[in-house]
Amino acid sequence: MTRPLPKTSREYDVETLRRDFPILTKTVHGRKLVYLDNAASAQKPKQVLDAMTTFMTEEYANVHRGVHFLSAVATERYEAARARMQAFVGAAHEDEIIYTHGGTEAINLVASSFLAPRIEPGDEIVLSVMEHHSNIVPWHFLRERLGAVLKWVNVSEEGDLDPQDVARAIGPKTKMVAITHMSNVLGTRTALKEIVRLAHEKGVPVLADGCQGAVHGRVDVKDLDVDFYVMTGHKLYGPTGIGILYGKRAHLKAMRPYQGGGEMIRVVTRDNVTYADPPMRFEAGTPPIVETVGLAAALGYMESVGREAMAAHENALARKAEAGLRALNGVKLIGEAKDKGPIVSFETIGIHAHDLATILDREGVAVRAGHHCAQVLMDRFDVPATARASFALYNTEEEVDALIAAVQVARKVFS
Amino acid sequence: MTRPLPKTSREYDVETLRRDFPILTKTVHGRKLVYLDNAASAQKPKQVLDAMTTFMTEEYANVHRGVHFLSAVATERYEAARARMQAFVGAAHEDEIIYTHGGTEAINLVASSFLAPRIEPGDEIVLSVMEHHSNIVPWHFLRERLGAVLKWVNVSEEGDLDPQDVARAIGPKTKMVAITHMSNVLGTRTALKEIVRLAHEKGVPVLADGCQGAVHGRVDVKDLDVDFYVMTGHKLYGPTGIGILYGKRAHLKAMRPYQGGGEMIRVVTRDNVTYADPPMRFEAGTPPIVETVGLAAALGYMESVGREAMAAHENALARKAEAGLRALNGVKLIGEAKDKGPIVSFETIGIHAHDLATILDREGVAVRAGHHCAQVLMDRFDVPATARASFALYNTEEEVDALIAAVQVARKVFS
């Protein structure tokens, strides 16, 4: 599999790219749709829809199960998608890529199959306060069921996470560090490579939640040396119902299976069962076949746009939005970390985030309001909810202007 | 939600129906495709592809998370799909329908969230020898990890399962009966209602694996009085990556969550977590949103064809195929139960199932060869593998003829 060259040199032509996303031409409440809820889920380009439709109308069958033609073709597509995902994260081996049904399942898999068997009561798991619930609750399960202890690493008022704070939280009983690559609320990009280095110095493995991080920049798991890296398809311009777990081969080989079912076994008898090698050991039952094909198309699309170019474009929009919001009275940004992706959370003083989002919606602007599945972080900043605008490869400067104008409308309603 | 009337009275017009399945016009190896691997996975009608594509180009957003327009529309579609699935199985309450990522996950969920906390070493789980690995391995996990004991109920030489044998296998330590509604190898339809009645007499709950059963006949969980009923989307003419767990409300309310993540919580703090009510408690993370819309369209399609009419058509084809195979020398049917669905397994003496399937494939006929994820059953019948032809609503009598002719070609190759 060859990786297409990123087109960093040519001008970033957002209007042409937008034509790949049919939904962006929609109007809502009579206004042009301005979709800024990308951190919740990205829209999907035609290329992804076409890949899925073509697969289902030309090549569909169950995989790994039949010797017949369609089954062979489907299996080939399914495994070719794995090779693309391997390239996307820079994994050393194809069998280090496990298909899951989402980012959430990937983290649950690691908590259950890797960590649970190693937990003694009192053992510790280190987390940051800006984790998504998907990177908190699976560890809470180990607390509830096995007596693990969660150790929390704080972030600064700006939203920065100091790798040394992570190192300091690691003690002799620490069995795992689970940390986000990019906060879905603050936009903070963590110094993941440094965190991994420090954790490994103390012999502790690291899981990185890349559900946001992988969307907004190139990932190289070999360079990061991270033990597990988690992604979710629908935020990567791909379908729902699919995620990816990267895991180091040595870890995966030593892990017990997660779910039991077809295709993950070697031999099943009445009295016993033995398991297949990774990756199949972790892919019980009929996998999300069509979704792997869709996700492979999505990753191909991102590569063809150019991941650095995308990220540069998105970040420029976010910085412009921040400047526009800062210029308004009574708006407070939440998250001003030094290394920040295209995610902008804010509070409007005197206007609850839900009221704000409702008014923005009537202006055509879709933002998210709430705790963003990050209640621990909401507690940290003592806010019940924030509004969040998050940017994708298809957003434009005019859309940033529309956001700022809509916030002004809201302020008028509540004035 | 009104359920469309089944069109049992009008003639079953298979040629018109076939036009809904674009893949059926394909040729493989220069022959007309004869797809008889439906028990592994069914092909999808245009109506399903269109529903998914339209949803992704017009209405897509993450669900339950935003107050903006697209999020509201997507959530509405997502929950409307649940109502359709409720109607499909005749559940009393909408919150008894849990979206999973497949049949396999649904069974793992019940094993982990319902049964695991109730298992003491030595407690028993009753299974039939014709279960699919997906309804075996999750229970083996409880054996490996918690000391549960698996109790096996045999089937007769014809493949019949006597409900009294199930009742006899239930002892004072039995905590669960897990039984298929239809064998994916033998085609046997079990006397599920009677099994449930006998198990309940002894106070034991029943999980039914309906991954095949729900495809080939109407299901009424209230009438069956079954505790859990499992289905998988891709065999119901729907997308991959989605399954359904029906569970009685009282059970679901008492169950601990399965995976941890977004949307399944009430409150998350550093030290504690409380959980949402069913169904959300069991739907951690971003669910298979697009897939629910696709599956709802698939179920709607089945209703519009008429489930009784479909089943009658499929069974007629299977009986014709059996007659054709019986008429050949050296072919042995495996599975001749009294109540049998449209699944036909057979052995060709002197020709391994894989060789047979390869030759059939060259004739355009797609069947499955192997253990069909039912190794315990293969042991029971002392065969390494069988060939299996399984019929769907779109198969024809000519396709049955093609199957028989292709088997004769294979016999010539090996003569």
Add this chain to the structure above:
Amino acid sequence: MDADLRELYQEIILDHSRHPRHFGALADANHVAEGYNPLCGDKVKIYLKLDDADRIADIAFEGKGCAISVASASLMSEMLKGRSTEEAEQLLSGFLHLVKGEDASDLEEDDKEHLAVMAGVSAFPMRVKCATLAWHAMKAAIDGEESAKSE
């Protein structure tokens, strides 16, 4: 500005949300319940003092939330004082019809007029839960439960 929005955020709603009536705890409450919407984090706690004849002798609420949920709680507290629990439950039923845009003819004329300011919510399906949060908590309090779901 959008007409639906103007209808939703009427002056009187904004006034209730900024200056909620009966806001605070009730020292001699004998029925208390919480409402919580896990999707947005909004919280409300309802205090009722029921007399021997099951009348709402006093009512108060605490919590934080959006303008709609606070205004709705405030309006509710104004209207319930002095009513029997049965009347309160009837009012709840009519209110639910109203904010869902359904037939609300089960409301008394007076009550309908009083609640009319909340009717705008029906154009915002995603906000119905905000409007009903306090009302469900009130019902939970009457029923002697500790907490209510938002729906």
Add this chain to the structure above:
Amino acid sequence: MDADLRELYQEIILDHSRHPRHFGALADANHVAEGYNPLCGDKVKIYLKLDDADRIADIAFEGKGCAISVASASLMSEMLKGRSTEEAEQLLSGFLHLVKGEDASDLEEDDKEHLAVMAGVSAFPMRVKCATLAWHAMKAAIDGEESAKSE
């Protein structure tokens, strides 16, 4: 009948599958390994007797499987007797190239001719694992492992 099929199921393949050479256990084997294909249930057990110079003094196999896997094991057993383990591994490598339809010029002329009957497998990608099962087990046996995967 399809030409690819005729190529795959040549008379000599069918003959090997019906009358496998060196079939059975080997009492004095000093290297034994199993091959198992979990996808189809095919099994093979390879017995090797290696002499002091690491030559294959004797070889046998047991198992059940499709015509392709049995014929391939039979053919292999015929060809390996008397070769060094190094030569056996070279032959394996060439054989893998052959059945995958890749450049098999690393095979000696003689061996290529002998193995030519297996070349038809390359037109059937789903059957390559059947053809290679015994060969991987042979390699595992040489390496002193107990079992090999099919791929």
